[in-house]
Amino acid sequence: MRLIDSLCETLTRALGLLTISPWNQDTRLQQPVGPSQVQEPHQALETLFPSTKPLNSQEGGISLQYEKLPVGDPPKVILPDGPIFAPPNARPGFVCNYTAMKGWRHTAGVGMRNAWLEKPIGDEDATGGIYNIFTNYDRFAPIGTVRKYHLNVTDQVINADGIIRNDGGKVFNGQYPGPWIEACWGDWVEITVENHLQYNGTTVHWHGVRMLNAFEHDGVNAITQCPIAPGDQFTYKFRVTQYGTSWYHSHYSLQYADGLAGPITFHGPSSADYDVALEPFLFSDWSHNSAFEDYGLELRKPPVAMKTVILNGKGFYNCSNNPNPDCEALKIDPPSIFEQVFERGRKYLLRLINTSTASTFIFSIDKHILQVVAMDFVAIEPYYADSILVGIGQRYHVIVEARPSNDLIPVEDQNYWIRITGANGCFDVEPNQANEKLGIIRYNSGSTKTPTSTRYNFNTDCADEPYESLVPVVPMDVTARDRPANDIHQDTGDNFEVGIELPDENYTVPHGNFTRWDILDTPMWLNFSDPTIDHIGDYAWGTNETAMITENFSKDEWVYIIITGQGTPKQVSEGKREFLPVAHPMHLHGHDFVLLSQQTRPFHPDDLTNGTFKYDNPPRRDVALLPRNGYMAIGFRVDNPGIWILHCHIAWHASSGLALQIRENEHEIQLTPQFVKEKDRVCENWKTWFANESNWWTAHEFQEDSGI
Template sequence: MWLMGQGGSYGVAPWGDRTAEGTNTYTDYPTTGVTRHYEFNITREVIAPDGYQKSVLLVNGQFPGPLVEANWGDYIEVKVNNHIVDEEEGTSMHWHGFLQHDTPWMDGTPGVSQCPIAPGKSFTYKLHASLYGTTWYHAHYSGQYAGGLFGPTVVYGPNHVDYDTDLGPVMVSDWWHKDYHSVIEDIMAPGFRGQTISDNNLIQGKMIFNCSMVEMNDKTPCHNHAGIAKFRFQKGKTHRLRFINTGSQGTERISIDGHTMTVIANDFTPIVPYDTKVIILGTGQRVDVIVKADAGKKESAFWLRATLSPCSVAKQHFAQAAIFYDDADENELPDSKAWPDEDPNTCANEELYLTQPLYPIKVPEPSFNQEMDVGVIVNETDHFLWTFDGYTPRVDYNHPSLLAAKEGGLKKFGSDVGIYDYGSNSSIRINIWNPLIAPHPMHAHGVEMYILSQGPGKWDGSTITNPDNPLRRDVHMVQGGGHLVVQIDTWNTGLWAFHCHIAWHAAQGFFTQLMFGSHEIADLQIPDSIYQTCREWDAFTSRTVVDQIDSGI
């Protein structure tokens, strides 16, 4: 499938004769010459997606935000206008999973690749769709995306499994009734030792909340007649669904009553198809599936279920959407039964042997091995913070590390930023040991990680799953009391955030920065628009004190 308006003859794909099975997308990707233009207006508004009224941040007044579409090889250009002027707050937009070949300043991570967009100002992102599949965009300024500032992205490319209908992105997310800044204030308060608890779980930004669970002293309007998401299946046809976990904390277990799902992609990586009843999504992860509408003759409506795993604490942990066959009455909700699901409560992803990339790449010998342990500290002011390899970094919005590296190298960095300069190393292997009970979805910007090993306990140092063709993706779970071993090729010059994608953990310092090609950063031709954004941010902060109580990302 590709967008209308492409040049060339009918039936000729914009990406030419490249196929999913035969193309290394990291080295061979098209440039179509087409640019897809979008404009985002960021505003603060009041909505009640689950019946509970709250203040949120929206893109073009929509929750979730509008779909961004492109073909493999297109450019995507998005002008972001910051209209958060009531309480004067900066923002930025991260294009999750995009590699940003030769444009690391377009990654959208404030304090790393850019200064925030000041209130009343604009910035235009332009990125090359060098990978294809399903992803999303989201704010990366403190916890803003937990307050509604996100939306889906689809880059159409070659298919390796036939299907009849693309139903598009299906976003699942936990949901807080407190605004995101209040949650940040809670977790960053002296004496905090607990765990944040979400209030609800949503599919496509919808789910009914049981208003009887609202605390007695909470006078916020709440009603029990919020809607649910609905989808249509055509009987006998196959349907593609693009699941995205756009949540802030929870690991989702997704199933469709009476239907088997065929998994065809993890994040931006097409994989050898396999069948399953349940898929597992940590925050930031995506899984594409094919589903055939071939359930029993009597039923014509079924529940799509997204359930937060018990390792993700929530008041209301389940969400449901209705799937109706073409002959079903949408006024009659499904009464289908859920598949049995024995959740091991580890929040680990599926076994690695199941997930083999369609285009095989053998993991290279690492030129550098590194151990990065997960930990916690309570500092001298009684604040609970996460550590990653002993660091608890905090970004400087006024001095992004990419610009600082270009101007003067590491001598300009303080000791609290956690930047790793890998110099001339070509491929680094990182062994993450998580001795604590909480799981973490680990996300690397600007790269696709080889996922080499996962499981309980420490890595034995030898076992690699599918060494000739390991899974590649940009987010993967490390379970509580377990390990995750990844490898990253360092060809993509720039500074890239590497962090837990739980919004509250990142806010508490669970991130670091990976510097690739440090000897080339001084020669980067960074556009003036990046420096202009910093000049505007400097002007804003010269008259306003920014309430940065967390790490900033």
């Protein structure tokens, strides 16, 4: 929750900070950088990624890109190879490698975290250039290196909260959360996923990553690929054109809720200064059953409650609050709670990620103010808050100064709770298990005391961070204003209602007598063995009701999508379609969308022209909360050909069908023959595995949900 400005000023003075936005006024910068000094680097993404040479090209990688460096007179002074350096708090041994950028140097460091790479000033032969927080990363990226990762997907017992979960646990590389995937801005990433699950195929999605000209590596089951069959593997490849924090997770049915999720960091600049960056903070609701089992219960009222809340895979289930006599029998020692030692006066960068199945959370640290510097993969002008609401799939970077507001207590006694608090109405954990005290900040590493600190008195409304607080540092103005390229007239055009299908008493729909969420009138239901990628350009194929076609628009044109929780109840084949007052975290693949409007009331077409829509540098991100009983309007430039999904990130809702395919300029998609061969191989393996019913988990029919 944003602090009101006057309070903010008082606090920042109290905290000894000079300014609310130190990033553009900080006199400590050795090499001040500002918008007026930004020179356009010469590696435009268009030339790095001509559509005839997509990322998956076998000739791709450094050598191809290197040839595209401008050819000119050789410099009089031979410059050393490009910079290699360790970014703040990377894992040991990890370095950013810009060897290909001869003559450039890494300029960031404490006191100038908004910088990244530049050519030395005074080198007259250098063509000049700079990569920093003001660089238009939508168009430019530095030339990094190729990074290869390997993820093994296995079934595994997980102990996250003291109750052994031996049912349905699934992990990457034997751990939950999965291993931290790190890369640097401008790198090429190749991740090989090996599936060793017994009963499931799998696919892995790189949440929020733009996947420029690489939709075929987006990892969405039954859309961009067939599942990777047990025993098979597939290598995902993409270019890092953004920087910040995100997560990767299975996009095969409900698997991520069973443990298939892990953090991603793309190292790059920051819009405010910090001394130390900490490893990502993943928080989530948690169940003791497989999500595949809970799902059946979830679709019948009332919704199934998750068991606990966990931070970085650690929580505590309190058996004394649980009437179940089996509780003590199942109980083992919970993992030790997350702890972090702060050194007084230092500033820490925290990377927050909500990886929940069904819960929106509010992150806070008692007596510590948060300086918010990035939302999703977009750096923002810093603002201060006492807490921050993180919807499912959303991320924030926050900087915390180790200077608690009750500073009179001797340092050796200072311990503070890190809290992960459920947002009111968007939170689905057993009421007596919703322990929000999930971590401890200590000022004395030897202390073992339980904190006695109290929570800030923030409100717990289920609403995104204040719209006006979220101002991207790299501005993007929506040039289409009130004239998008597509038709958004209510009831006739691209205006999408989120509703729920409530089956009639006696009606048995083909896939169970369940309530089903959807966007438009048809819940998504995909055929795992017949993905959309095999029907590129064939818009008549599949269920038009679950696809939006944005074909023949130019890269500079804007498409808007109005998503509303309002509509007129009506009878559909399964029963009644109704509209419930539920907030949905809506996520779009393949684009950072602009959030043109987010209202707690119904949409009206006049909103485009009466000042309600914001066209000048609106918030830009990849997940936003559709307000309960309200609407949200998003827009994107039609600049990334592919098949992208727009879906609710409540896992139950996406599974039940609340998703839409955006089929964007498919005529521009070019898959290399090598990729097509590999895609088809994976699909044939899947079909062979699937055809043998003895491979299935026999307790159920195989497909129970949309597939995503």
